[in-house]
Amino acid sequence: MVGHGVRNLVKRALMASGVQIEDTPDGEAFVDEALADFKAYYSAHIDVYSKPYPGIPELLAELDAARVKLAVVSNKFQEGTDQLIREFFPKIRFAAILGNRPGYPLKPDPAIVEEALARAGVLRSDALLVGDSPTDMHTAENGGIDSLAVSWGYRTREDLAAYRIVESTADLRKIILEL
Numbered sequence: 001m002v003g004h005g006v007r008n009l010v011k012r013a014l015m016a017s018g019v020q021i022e023d024t025p026d027g028e029a030f031v032d033e034a035l036a037d038f039k040a041y042y043s044a045h046i047d048v049y050s051k052p053y054p055g056i057p058e059l060l061a062e063l064d065a066a067r068v069k070l071a072v073v074s075n076k077f078q079e080g081t082d083q084l085i086r087e088f089f090p091k092i093r094f095a096a097i098l099g100n101r102p103g104y105p106l107k108p109d110p111a112i113v114e115e116a117l118a119r120a121g122v123l124r125s126d127a128l129l130v131g132d133s134p135t136d137m138h139t140a141e142n143g144g145i146d147s148l149a150v151s152w153g154y155r156t157r158e159d160l161a162a163y164r165i166v167e168s169t170a171d172l173r174k175i176i177l178e179l
């Protein structure tokens with residue numbers, strides 16, 4: 001259910017639990033209420049189950065020290081994205097931290113790629129989107145940038161079989177620093 005924006009997550013979870021949500025103002029209002037509850041709970045407990053993958057803090061610190069421009073593009077709601085980055089990567093200089101915001105389309109729409117490139121001042125030909133889902137890979141493709149899937153995310157290798165996959169943070173480091 002994850003990876004397509006928090007509103008979609010909440011709506012799908014409600015429907016999976018048997019709640020009848022129809023495309024009516026009352027149904028959408030119920031989703032809005034549940035979404036507000038979810039965001040409040042998630043924000044208060046954001047670091048309980050969410051943790052960086054092993055080796056990622058060290059890799060990001062090394063890339064930042066090497067002056068590689070870094071950006072986050074996420075379908076997680078903006079406040080949650082900001083909170084996670086502050087919590088786990090407080091010393092990393094990100095050129096952009098972009099999450100799901102009102103009025104902005106979700107990935108795989110390429111708008112988030114365009115915004116990240118503009119904020120970072122990076123050419124499309126010099127950009128690489130590293131992700132763990134087909135949505136990430138489609139976002140890169142739609143935005144006209146290179147992509148690399150990591151094997152340790154929440155999607156299976158079968159889900160990522162059509163894409164270039166990296167197996168470790170050491171391999172990821174090597175590829176990025178060779179760009």
